[in-house]
Amino acid sequence: MSRMIFVNLPVTDLARSSAFYEAIGGTKNPKFSNEQASAVQFSDSICVMLLTHDFYRNFTSKDVIDAHRTSGVLLALSCDSKAEVDAMVDKAAAAGGKADPGPKQEFGEMMYGRSFEDPDGHHWEPNWLSADAVEGGAVALEQA
Structure with a gap:
């Protein structure tokens, strides 16, 4: 499994x-x-x-955070294209979330990412990585 x-x-x-x-x-x-x-x-x-x-x-037993005020995690979710990243952020904003609370991540044709917050303030980062970035790892992103 x-x-x-x-x-x-x-x-x-x-x-x-x-x-x-x-x-x-x-x-x-x-x-x-x-x-x-x-x-x-x-x-x-x-x-x-x-x-x-x-x-x-x-x-x-810990306090439950208010994610609007405190960041505890950034949740990244892979997408198949830059367009899918944009579509997810647009859908999040239309459904009551907040678009782009963090900076866009643009690394040419290697990587593209944006972010959104859900209604409770949880921070998500949909992103797209090219096959070259997946193959080359962080070194390829630094050179972009």
């Missing part, structure tokens, strides 16, 4: 957050969703788990 990643995010309004993530391309999995959590699949190996604050607190 291949590894999967489950990104668990605390949210203040589960219905609003579920609708947001579906609007940017995710598919809600009803088998793992209820009034406390919503599972939104982006691929066979990537699932975003949206958890109400009360439910999220079952998994940690």
Whole structure:
């Protein structure tokens, strides 16, 4: 079985957050969703788990952050093209998110990235890497 990643995010309004993530391309999995959590699949190996604050607190003794004020993680998601990056950011803004809270990442024909925040302030960075960048790694990006 291949590894999967489950990104668990605390949210203040589960219905609003579920609708947001579906609007940017995710598919809600009803088998793992209820009034406390919503599972939104982006691929066979990537699932975003949206958890109400009360439910999220079952998994940690730490304070739940306000992602509008504090950055705890930058979540990068690969895209197949520059156009797909732009489309995802546009969809995020149209669905109630904030477009481009961080700087664009433009490295010519090697890499392109933008960012958005979801309604709770979680920072996402959709990005596109050329086959040359994937093959050459960070050295290729430094030379771009």
